[in-house]
Amino acid sequence: MDKLLNYAKSNVDLCVTHDSINKGLYAEYGVKKGLRDENGQGVLTGLTNISQITAFKYIDGVKTPCDGELLYRGYDVQDIVNGSTGKKFIFEEGAYLLLFGELPTESQLSKFKIALSDGMELPTNFTRDVIMKAPTADIMNSMTRSILTLASYDKDKDNLELSNVLRQCMMLISTFPMMAAYAYHAYNHYENNGSMYIHRPDPELSIAENFLRMIRPDQKYTELEARVLDIALLLHMEHGGGNNSTFTTRVVTSSGSDTYSAIAAAMSSLKGKKHGGANIMVMNMMDDIRHHVSDFYDEDEIENYLKKILNKETFDKQGLIYGMGHAVYSLSDPREKVFKRFVEQLAEEKHRNDDMTLYNNIEKLAPKVIAEKRKIFKGVSPNVDFYSGFVYDMLGIPKELYTPLFAIARIVGWSAHRIEELVTTDKIIRPAYKSLVTNRDYVKREDRCN
Ligand SMILES: CC(=O)SCCNC(=O)CCNC(=O)[C@H](O)C(C)(C)COP(=O)(O)OP(=O)(O)OC[C@H]1O[C@@H](n2cnc3c(N)ncnc32)[C@H](O)[C@@H]1OP(=O)(O)O
Numbered sequence: 001m002d003k004l005l006n007y008a009k010s011n012v013d014l015c016v017t018h019d020s021i022n023k024g025l026y027a028e029y030g031v032k033k034g035l036r037d038e039n040g041q042g043v044l045t046g047l048t049n050i051s052q053i054t055a056f057k058y059i060d061g062v063k064t065p066c067d068g069e070l071l072y073r074g075y076d077v078q079d080i081v082n083g084s085t086g087k088k089f090i091f092e093e094g095a096y097l098l099l100f101g102e103l104p105t106e107s108q109l110s111k112f113k114i115a116l117s118d119g120m121e122l123p124t125n126f127t128r129d130v131i132m133k134a135p136t137a138d139i140m141n142s143m144t145r146s147i148l149t150l151a152s153y154d155k156d157k158d159n160l161e162l163s164n165v166l167r168q169c170m171m172l173i174s175t176f177p178m179m180a181a182y183a184y185h186a187y188n189h190y191e192n193n194g195s196m197y198i199h200r201p202d203p204e205l206s207i208a209e210n211f212l213r214m215i216r217p218d219q220k221y222t223e224l225e226a227r228v229l230d231i232a233l234l235l236h237m238e239h240g241g242g243n244n245s246t247f248t249t250r251v252v253t254s255s256g257s258d259t260y261s262a263i264a265a266a267m268s269s270l271k272g273k274k275h276g277g278a279n280i281m282v283m284n285m286m287d288d289i290r291h292h293v294s295d296f297y298d299e300d301e302i303e304n305y306l307k308k309i310l311n312k313e314t315f316d317k318q319g320l321i322y323g324m325g326h327a328v329y330s331l332s333d334p335r336e337k338v339f340k341r342f343v344e345q346l347a348e349e350k351h352r353n354d355d356m357t358l359y360n361n362i363e364k365l366a367p368k369v370i371a372e373k374r375k376i377f378k379g380v381s382p383n384v385d386f387y388s389g390f391v392y393d394m395l396g397i398p399k400e401l402y403t404p405l406f407a408i409a410r411i412v413g414w415s416a417h418r419i420e421e422l423v424t425t426d427k428i429i430r431p432a433y434k435s436l437v438t439n440r441d442y443v444k445r446e447d448r449c450n
């Protein structure tokens, strides 16, 4: 390993020399870096009927940043949340809506729940033979391994008929919580010396309830905890075709690959720190801030520390304030607003008021500090990941499961987009790269100088 690392270090300069491209050429050739134009707007690469994100409104013909709006199949997520008061199975209802395009009637929801419950089963000894092998704190990697292994149990893996793809997607929606919870227990036992327990899901319970039941030794949870998690799952389900993991799903789907491979690829995208992996990074960053800021009520001290993070002087030295900013939203992310309502309620109940103050101050100061230091076109505001980790922390969910929870929700959006891609597009996604290569005369091996 060390020898390989030494070799890699000695060759890094070659990569930098041959892989650095003058940034000015992007503008010269009209290349949209990150598939974004000069104003940060995403390049149009597809059409979708699944969801809609609004971050700007036209006022007197002028494009103006506005509070964010997110519609699932035309319904505002905030209305879905408000309409769910006193109800269970909010995630399941959202999943039906995204997969089939309509809000379910009681009877449709009930049949859908039964179908999902039927899918809540892993193959015999799968937990022992696959999930418990090579335990890791990286639960996303463990889940991805499980997804790819499940493919080898599926006799109809490559069949792209819609009914088969839908069966595969629903089976994955049903089994993701088990893959995540059991992978965590294996890690906690083998790496952390914790106790290991494997609770089976109860087919009568919701996905949110089952998740809480499976991760807790006594299988108990309160109504509020289950509701908050149910809503968190709803809010994370879907975010258009362009977000990194959904676009990945669509790219892999467009090549004719199977469901397991497309979803495994999406998992690999989601875990990135700039995408779904940001929820863990927010928690790590908050720990770091708590460690370095002595007074959570002192705005100057907090602002100075945030500047150090942006200047790559501290924390992970990447220059990012996690949980802030979004590729699409401008003034606000509607999901963050919903989260905040629950955060305030939970923080009061769990006596986390000092933490709440720190979060409030960062929410207020970070956008200003980022706007001063970076070229921001549309405004920068807290995103869905800013409060999600704090909520999960107050629900006693271990940090290793935060990004997996995102995946447990987003598999629904990935599934809907895979199906839409199969039904509608049927064209391999293949953008162009302008080549800067120049012809060189071939030199025989013995004639190359050192
Ligand atoms: C579920 C989700 O995926 S939500 C996003 C979760 N990710 C995070 O919280 C990580 C922190 N945030 C970020 O890295 C960014 O805001 C992203 C990746 C989400 C979006 O980035 P972009 O699409 O480049 O956003 P935008 O066009 O508004 O950014 C403009 C500039 O501000 C920078 N910027 C945006 N947000 C931040 C931030 N939180 N901290 C530091 N700089 C930031 C961008 O890097 C970019 O700088 P550049 O032009 O030098 O590359």
Ligand SMILES: O=C([O-])CC(=O)C(=O)O
Binding pocket: 238, 239, 240, 242, 243, 244, 326, 327, 328, 384
């Ligand atoms: O849309 C994006 O770029 C990021 C994303 O998935 C989300 O915010 O849920």
